[in-house]
Amino acid sequence: MAAPAGGWTTGTIIELDHPTDRLVRLRLHVEDRVDHLPGQHYVVRLRAPDGYTAQRSYSVGSDPDDPLLELMVECLPGGEVSGFLHDVAEVGDVLELRGPIGGWFVWEGDVPAVCVAGGSGVVPIVAMTRYARRLGLQDKLKVVVVARTWEDLPYAAELERYGAFIALTRENHGDRVAAPPYPSEVESYVAGAERAYVCGSVGFASYATRLLEDVGLASDTIRVEQFGETS
Amino acid sequence: MPTTRGFFGKRRPDRPDRLPPGQYDTGSGWPTLTAEATPNLDVEKWSMSVDGLVAQPQSWSWRELHALPGSTYFGDIHCVTTWSKFDTTFTGVSVDTLLEAAGPLPEAKFVMAHSTTGYTTNLPLDDLTGGKAWVVWEFDGKPLAKGHGGPVRLLVPHLYFWKSAKWITRLELMDRDRPGFWEQNGYHDRGDPWLEQRYQGDP
Numbered sequence: 512m513a514a515p516a517g518g519w520t521t522g523t524i525i526e527l528d529h530p531t532d533r534l535v536r537l538r539l540h541v542e543d544r545v546d547h548l549p550g551q552h553y554v555v556r557l558r559a560p561d562g563y564t565a566q567r568s569y570s571v572g573s574d575p576d577d578p579l580l581e582l583m584v585e586c587l588p589g590g591e592v593s594g595f596l597h598d599v600a601e602v603g604d605v606l607e608l609r610g611p612i613g614g615w616f617v618w619e620g621d622v623p624a625v626c627v628a629g630g631s632g633v634v635p636i637v638a639m640t641r642y643a644r645r646l647g648l649q650d651k652l653k654v655v656v657v658a659r660t661w662e663d664l665p666y667a668a669e670l671e672r673y674g675a676f677i678a679l680t681r682e683n684h685g686d687r688v689a690a691p692p693y694p695s696e697v698e699s700y701v702a703g704a705e706r707a708y709v710c711g712s713v714g715f716a717s718y719a720t721r722l723l724e725d726v727g728l729a730s731d732t733i734r735v736e737q738f739g740e741t742s
Numbered sequence: 743m744p745t746t747r748g749f750f751g752k753r754r755p756d757r758p759d760r761l762p763p764g765q766y767d768t769g770s771g772w773p774t775l776t777a778e779a780t781p782n783l784d785v786e787k788w789s790m791s792v793d794g795l796v797a798q799p800q801s802w803s804w805r806e807l808h809a810l811p812g813s814t815y816f817g818d819i820h821c822v823t824t825w826s827k828f829d830t831t832f833t834g835v836s837v838d839t840l841l842e843a844a845g846p847l848p849e850a851k852f853v854m855a856h857s858t859t860g861y862t863t864n865l866p867l868d869d870l871t872g873g874k875a876w877v878v879w880e881f882d883g884k885p886l887a888k889g890h891g892g893p894v895r896l897l898v899p900h901l902y903f904w905k906s907a908k909w910i911t912r913l914e915l916m917d918r919d920r921p922g923f924w925e926q927n928g929y930h931d932r933g934d935p936w937l938e939q940r941y942q943g944d945p
Contacts, residue, residue, distance in 0.1 A: 516942065558744070558749065559749055568824075591751065604747055605746075613927060615923075717889070724779070730779035730781075734778070736777075737774070
């Protein structure tokens with residue numbers, strides 16, 4: 512089945528806040544919106560007066576049922592688009608958008624799955640958990656998230672309420688000492704999963720893939736969405 | 743489309759004629775994007791084949807492929823995720839060399855590139871001929887890194903880089919176009935960066 516796909520449209524920023532110093536959360540009203548599937552993304556395009564454009568892809572964090580489209584954007588050093596969204600954009604601004612896009616990294620509640628996400632890679636996973644909660648499918652979607660600190664983890668409190676296993680690598684969390692997730696910690700989350708969704712930076716994605724393979728998941732069940740640069 | 747309030751853009755390329763629309767120069771970086779787990783490919787067990795609508799299906803081992811006349815690409819690459827990388831050097835063998843050995847039949851018009859992982863991508867045959875495509879194993883004079891498709895990948899630098907299948911193992915010649923992996927998932931069947939053919943339906 513083909514996933515929904517939308518062409519170029521515009522979105523108006525209805526809500527904008529900064530959950531942390533490095534994150535900006537945008538909630539947009541999208542003209543003629545095509546509802547997404549959890550895990551899909553949108554392209555945001557900025558246009559300068561001389562016609563120069565810059566565009567980047569961002570995963571959708573909202574449930575398809577949400578009347579607004581939610582993007583959670585991490586401000587990257589020197590980031591041309593993320594820096595604009597972080598520092599300049601405000602409520603009422605209109606942005607060029609294209610989406611939804613992507614039909615691979617989506618979960619429709621059809622198969623039991625485990626998600627392993629790092630840092631801002633949790634955004635598409637949050638869309639999946641919101642969808643699962645609304646449809647009562649929490650048993651079919653287990654979540655493991657990894658971040659340096661609580662502050663570095665978008666949607667940290669919401670993910671904890673969902674029942675995600677949270678591994679912080681730079682600070683203690685409750686009685687858990689700072690450390691990457693151990694195979695023994697994630698085994699119960701992986702048990703029964705027929706598909707895995709890995710999302711995060713390049714280094715994180717290869718780490719998470721190995722972790723899943725170590726606890727017995729077949730590599731052809733793992734779907735990866737990764738971002739960022741290596742040099 | 744109207745301009746975005748307050749946006750002026752930070753970077754302008756030194757040579758704007760070199761950067762396709764909507765792309766930025768990634769400089770010395772080389773992002774990696776992969777939809778699947780990165781495989782550990784054993785070159786002793788790997789082979790490169792050309793089959794489908796050809797006069798003589800062909801298969802080359804790692805050593806046999808290296809014994810063919812070498813060919814180097816020097817130039818730019820463009821990824822649909824909007825980065826472009828200038829002045830790359832890849833070395834391997836021209837796809838022309840492989841196709842000449844196999845002899846495409848007149849009805850062959852399209853090619854499905856297959857990776858060891860099961861990844862596929864479809865291309866018009868014309869985009870793989872005439873010195874436009876390579877099977878490569880070296881980047882900047884060093885063995886191609888695993889994350890970038892090493893030990894061996896397809897290179898079709900005039901199209902978006904998802905067409906340059908990592909861990910290539912087979913070129914299947916076809917009379918009709920059939921969507922590959924990303925193409926089934928909403929990406930364009932041809933993927934010309936200068937025409938911004940990113941997604942299905944782009945003109």
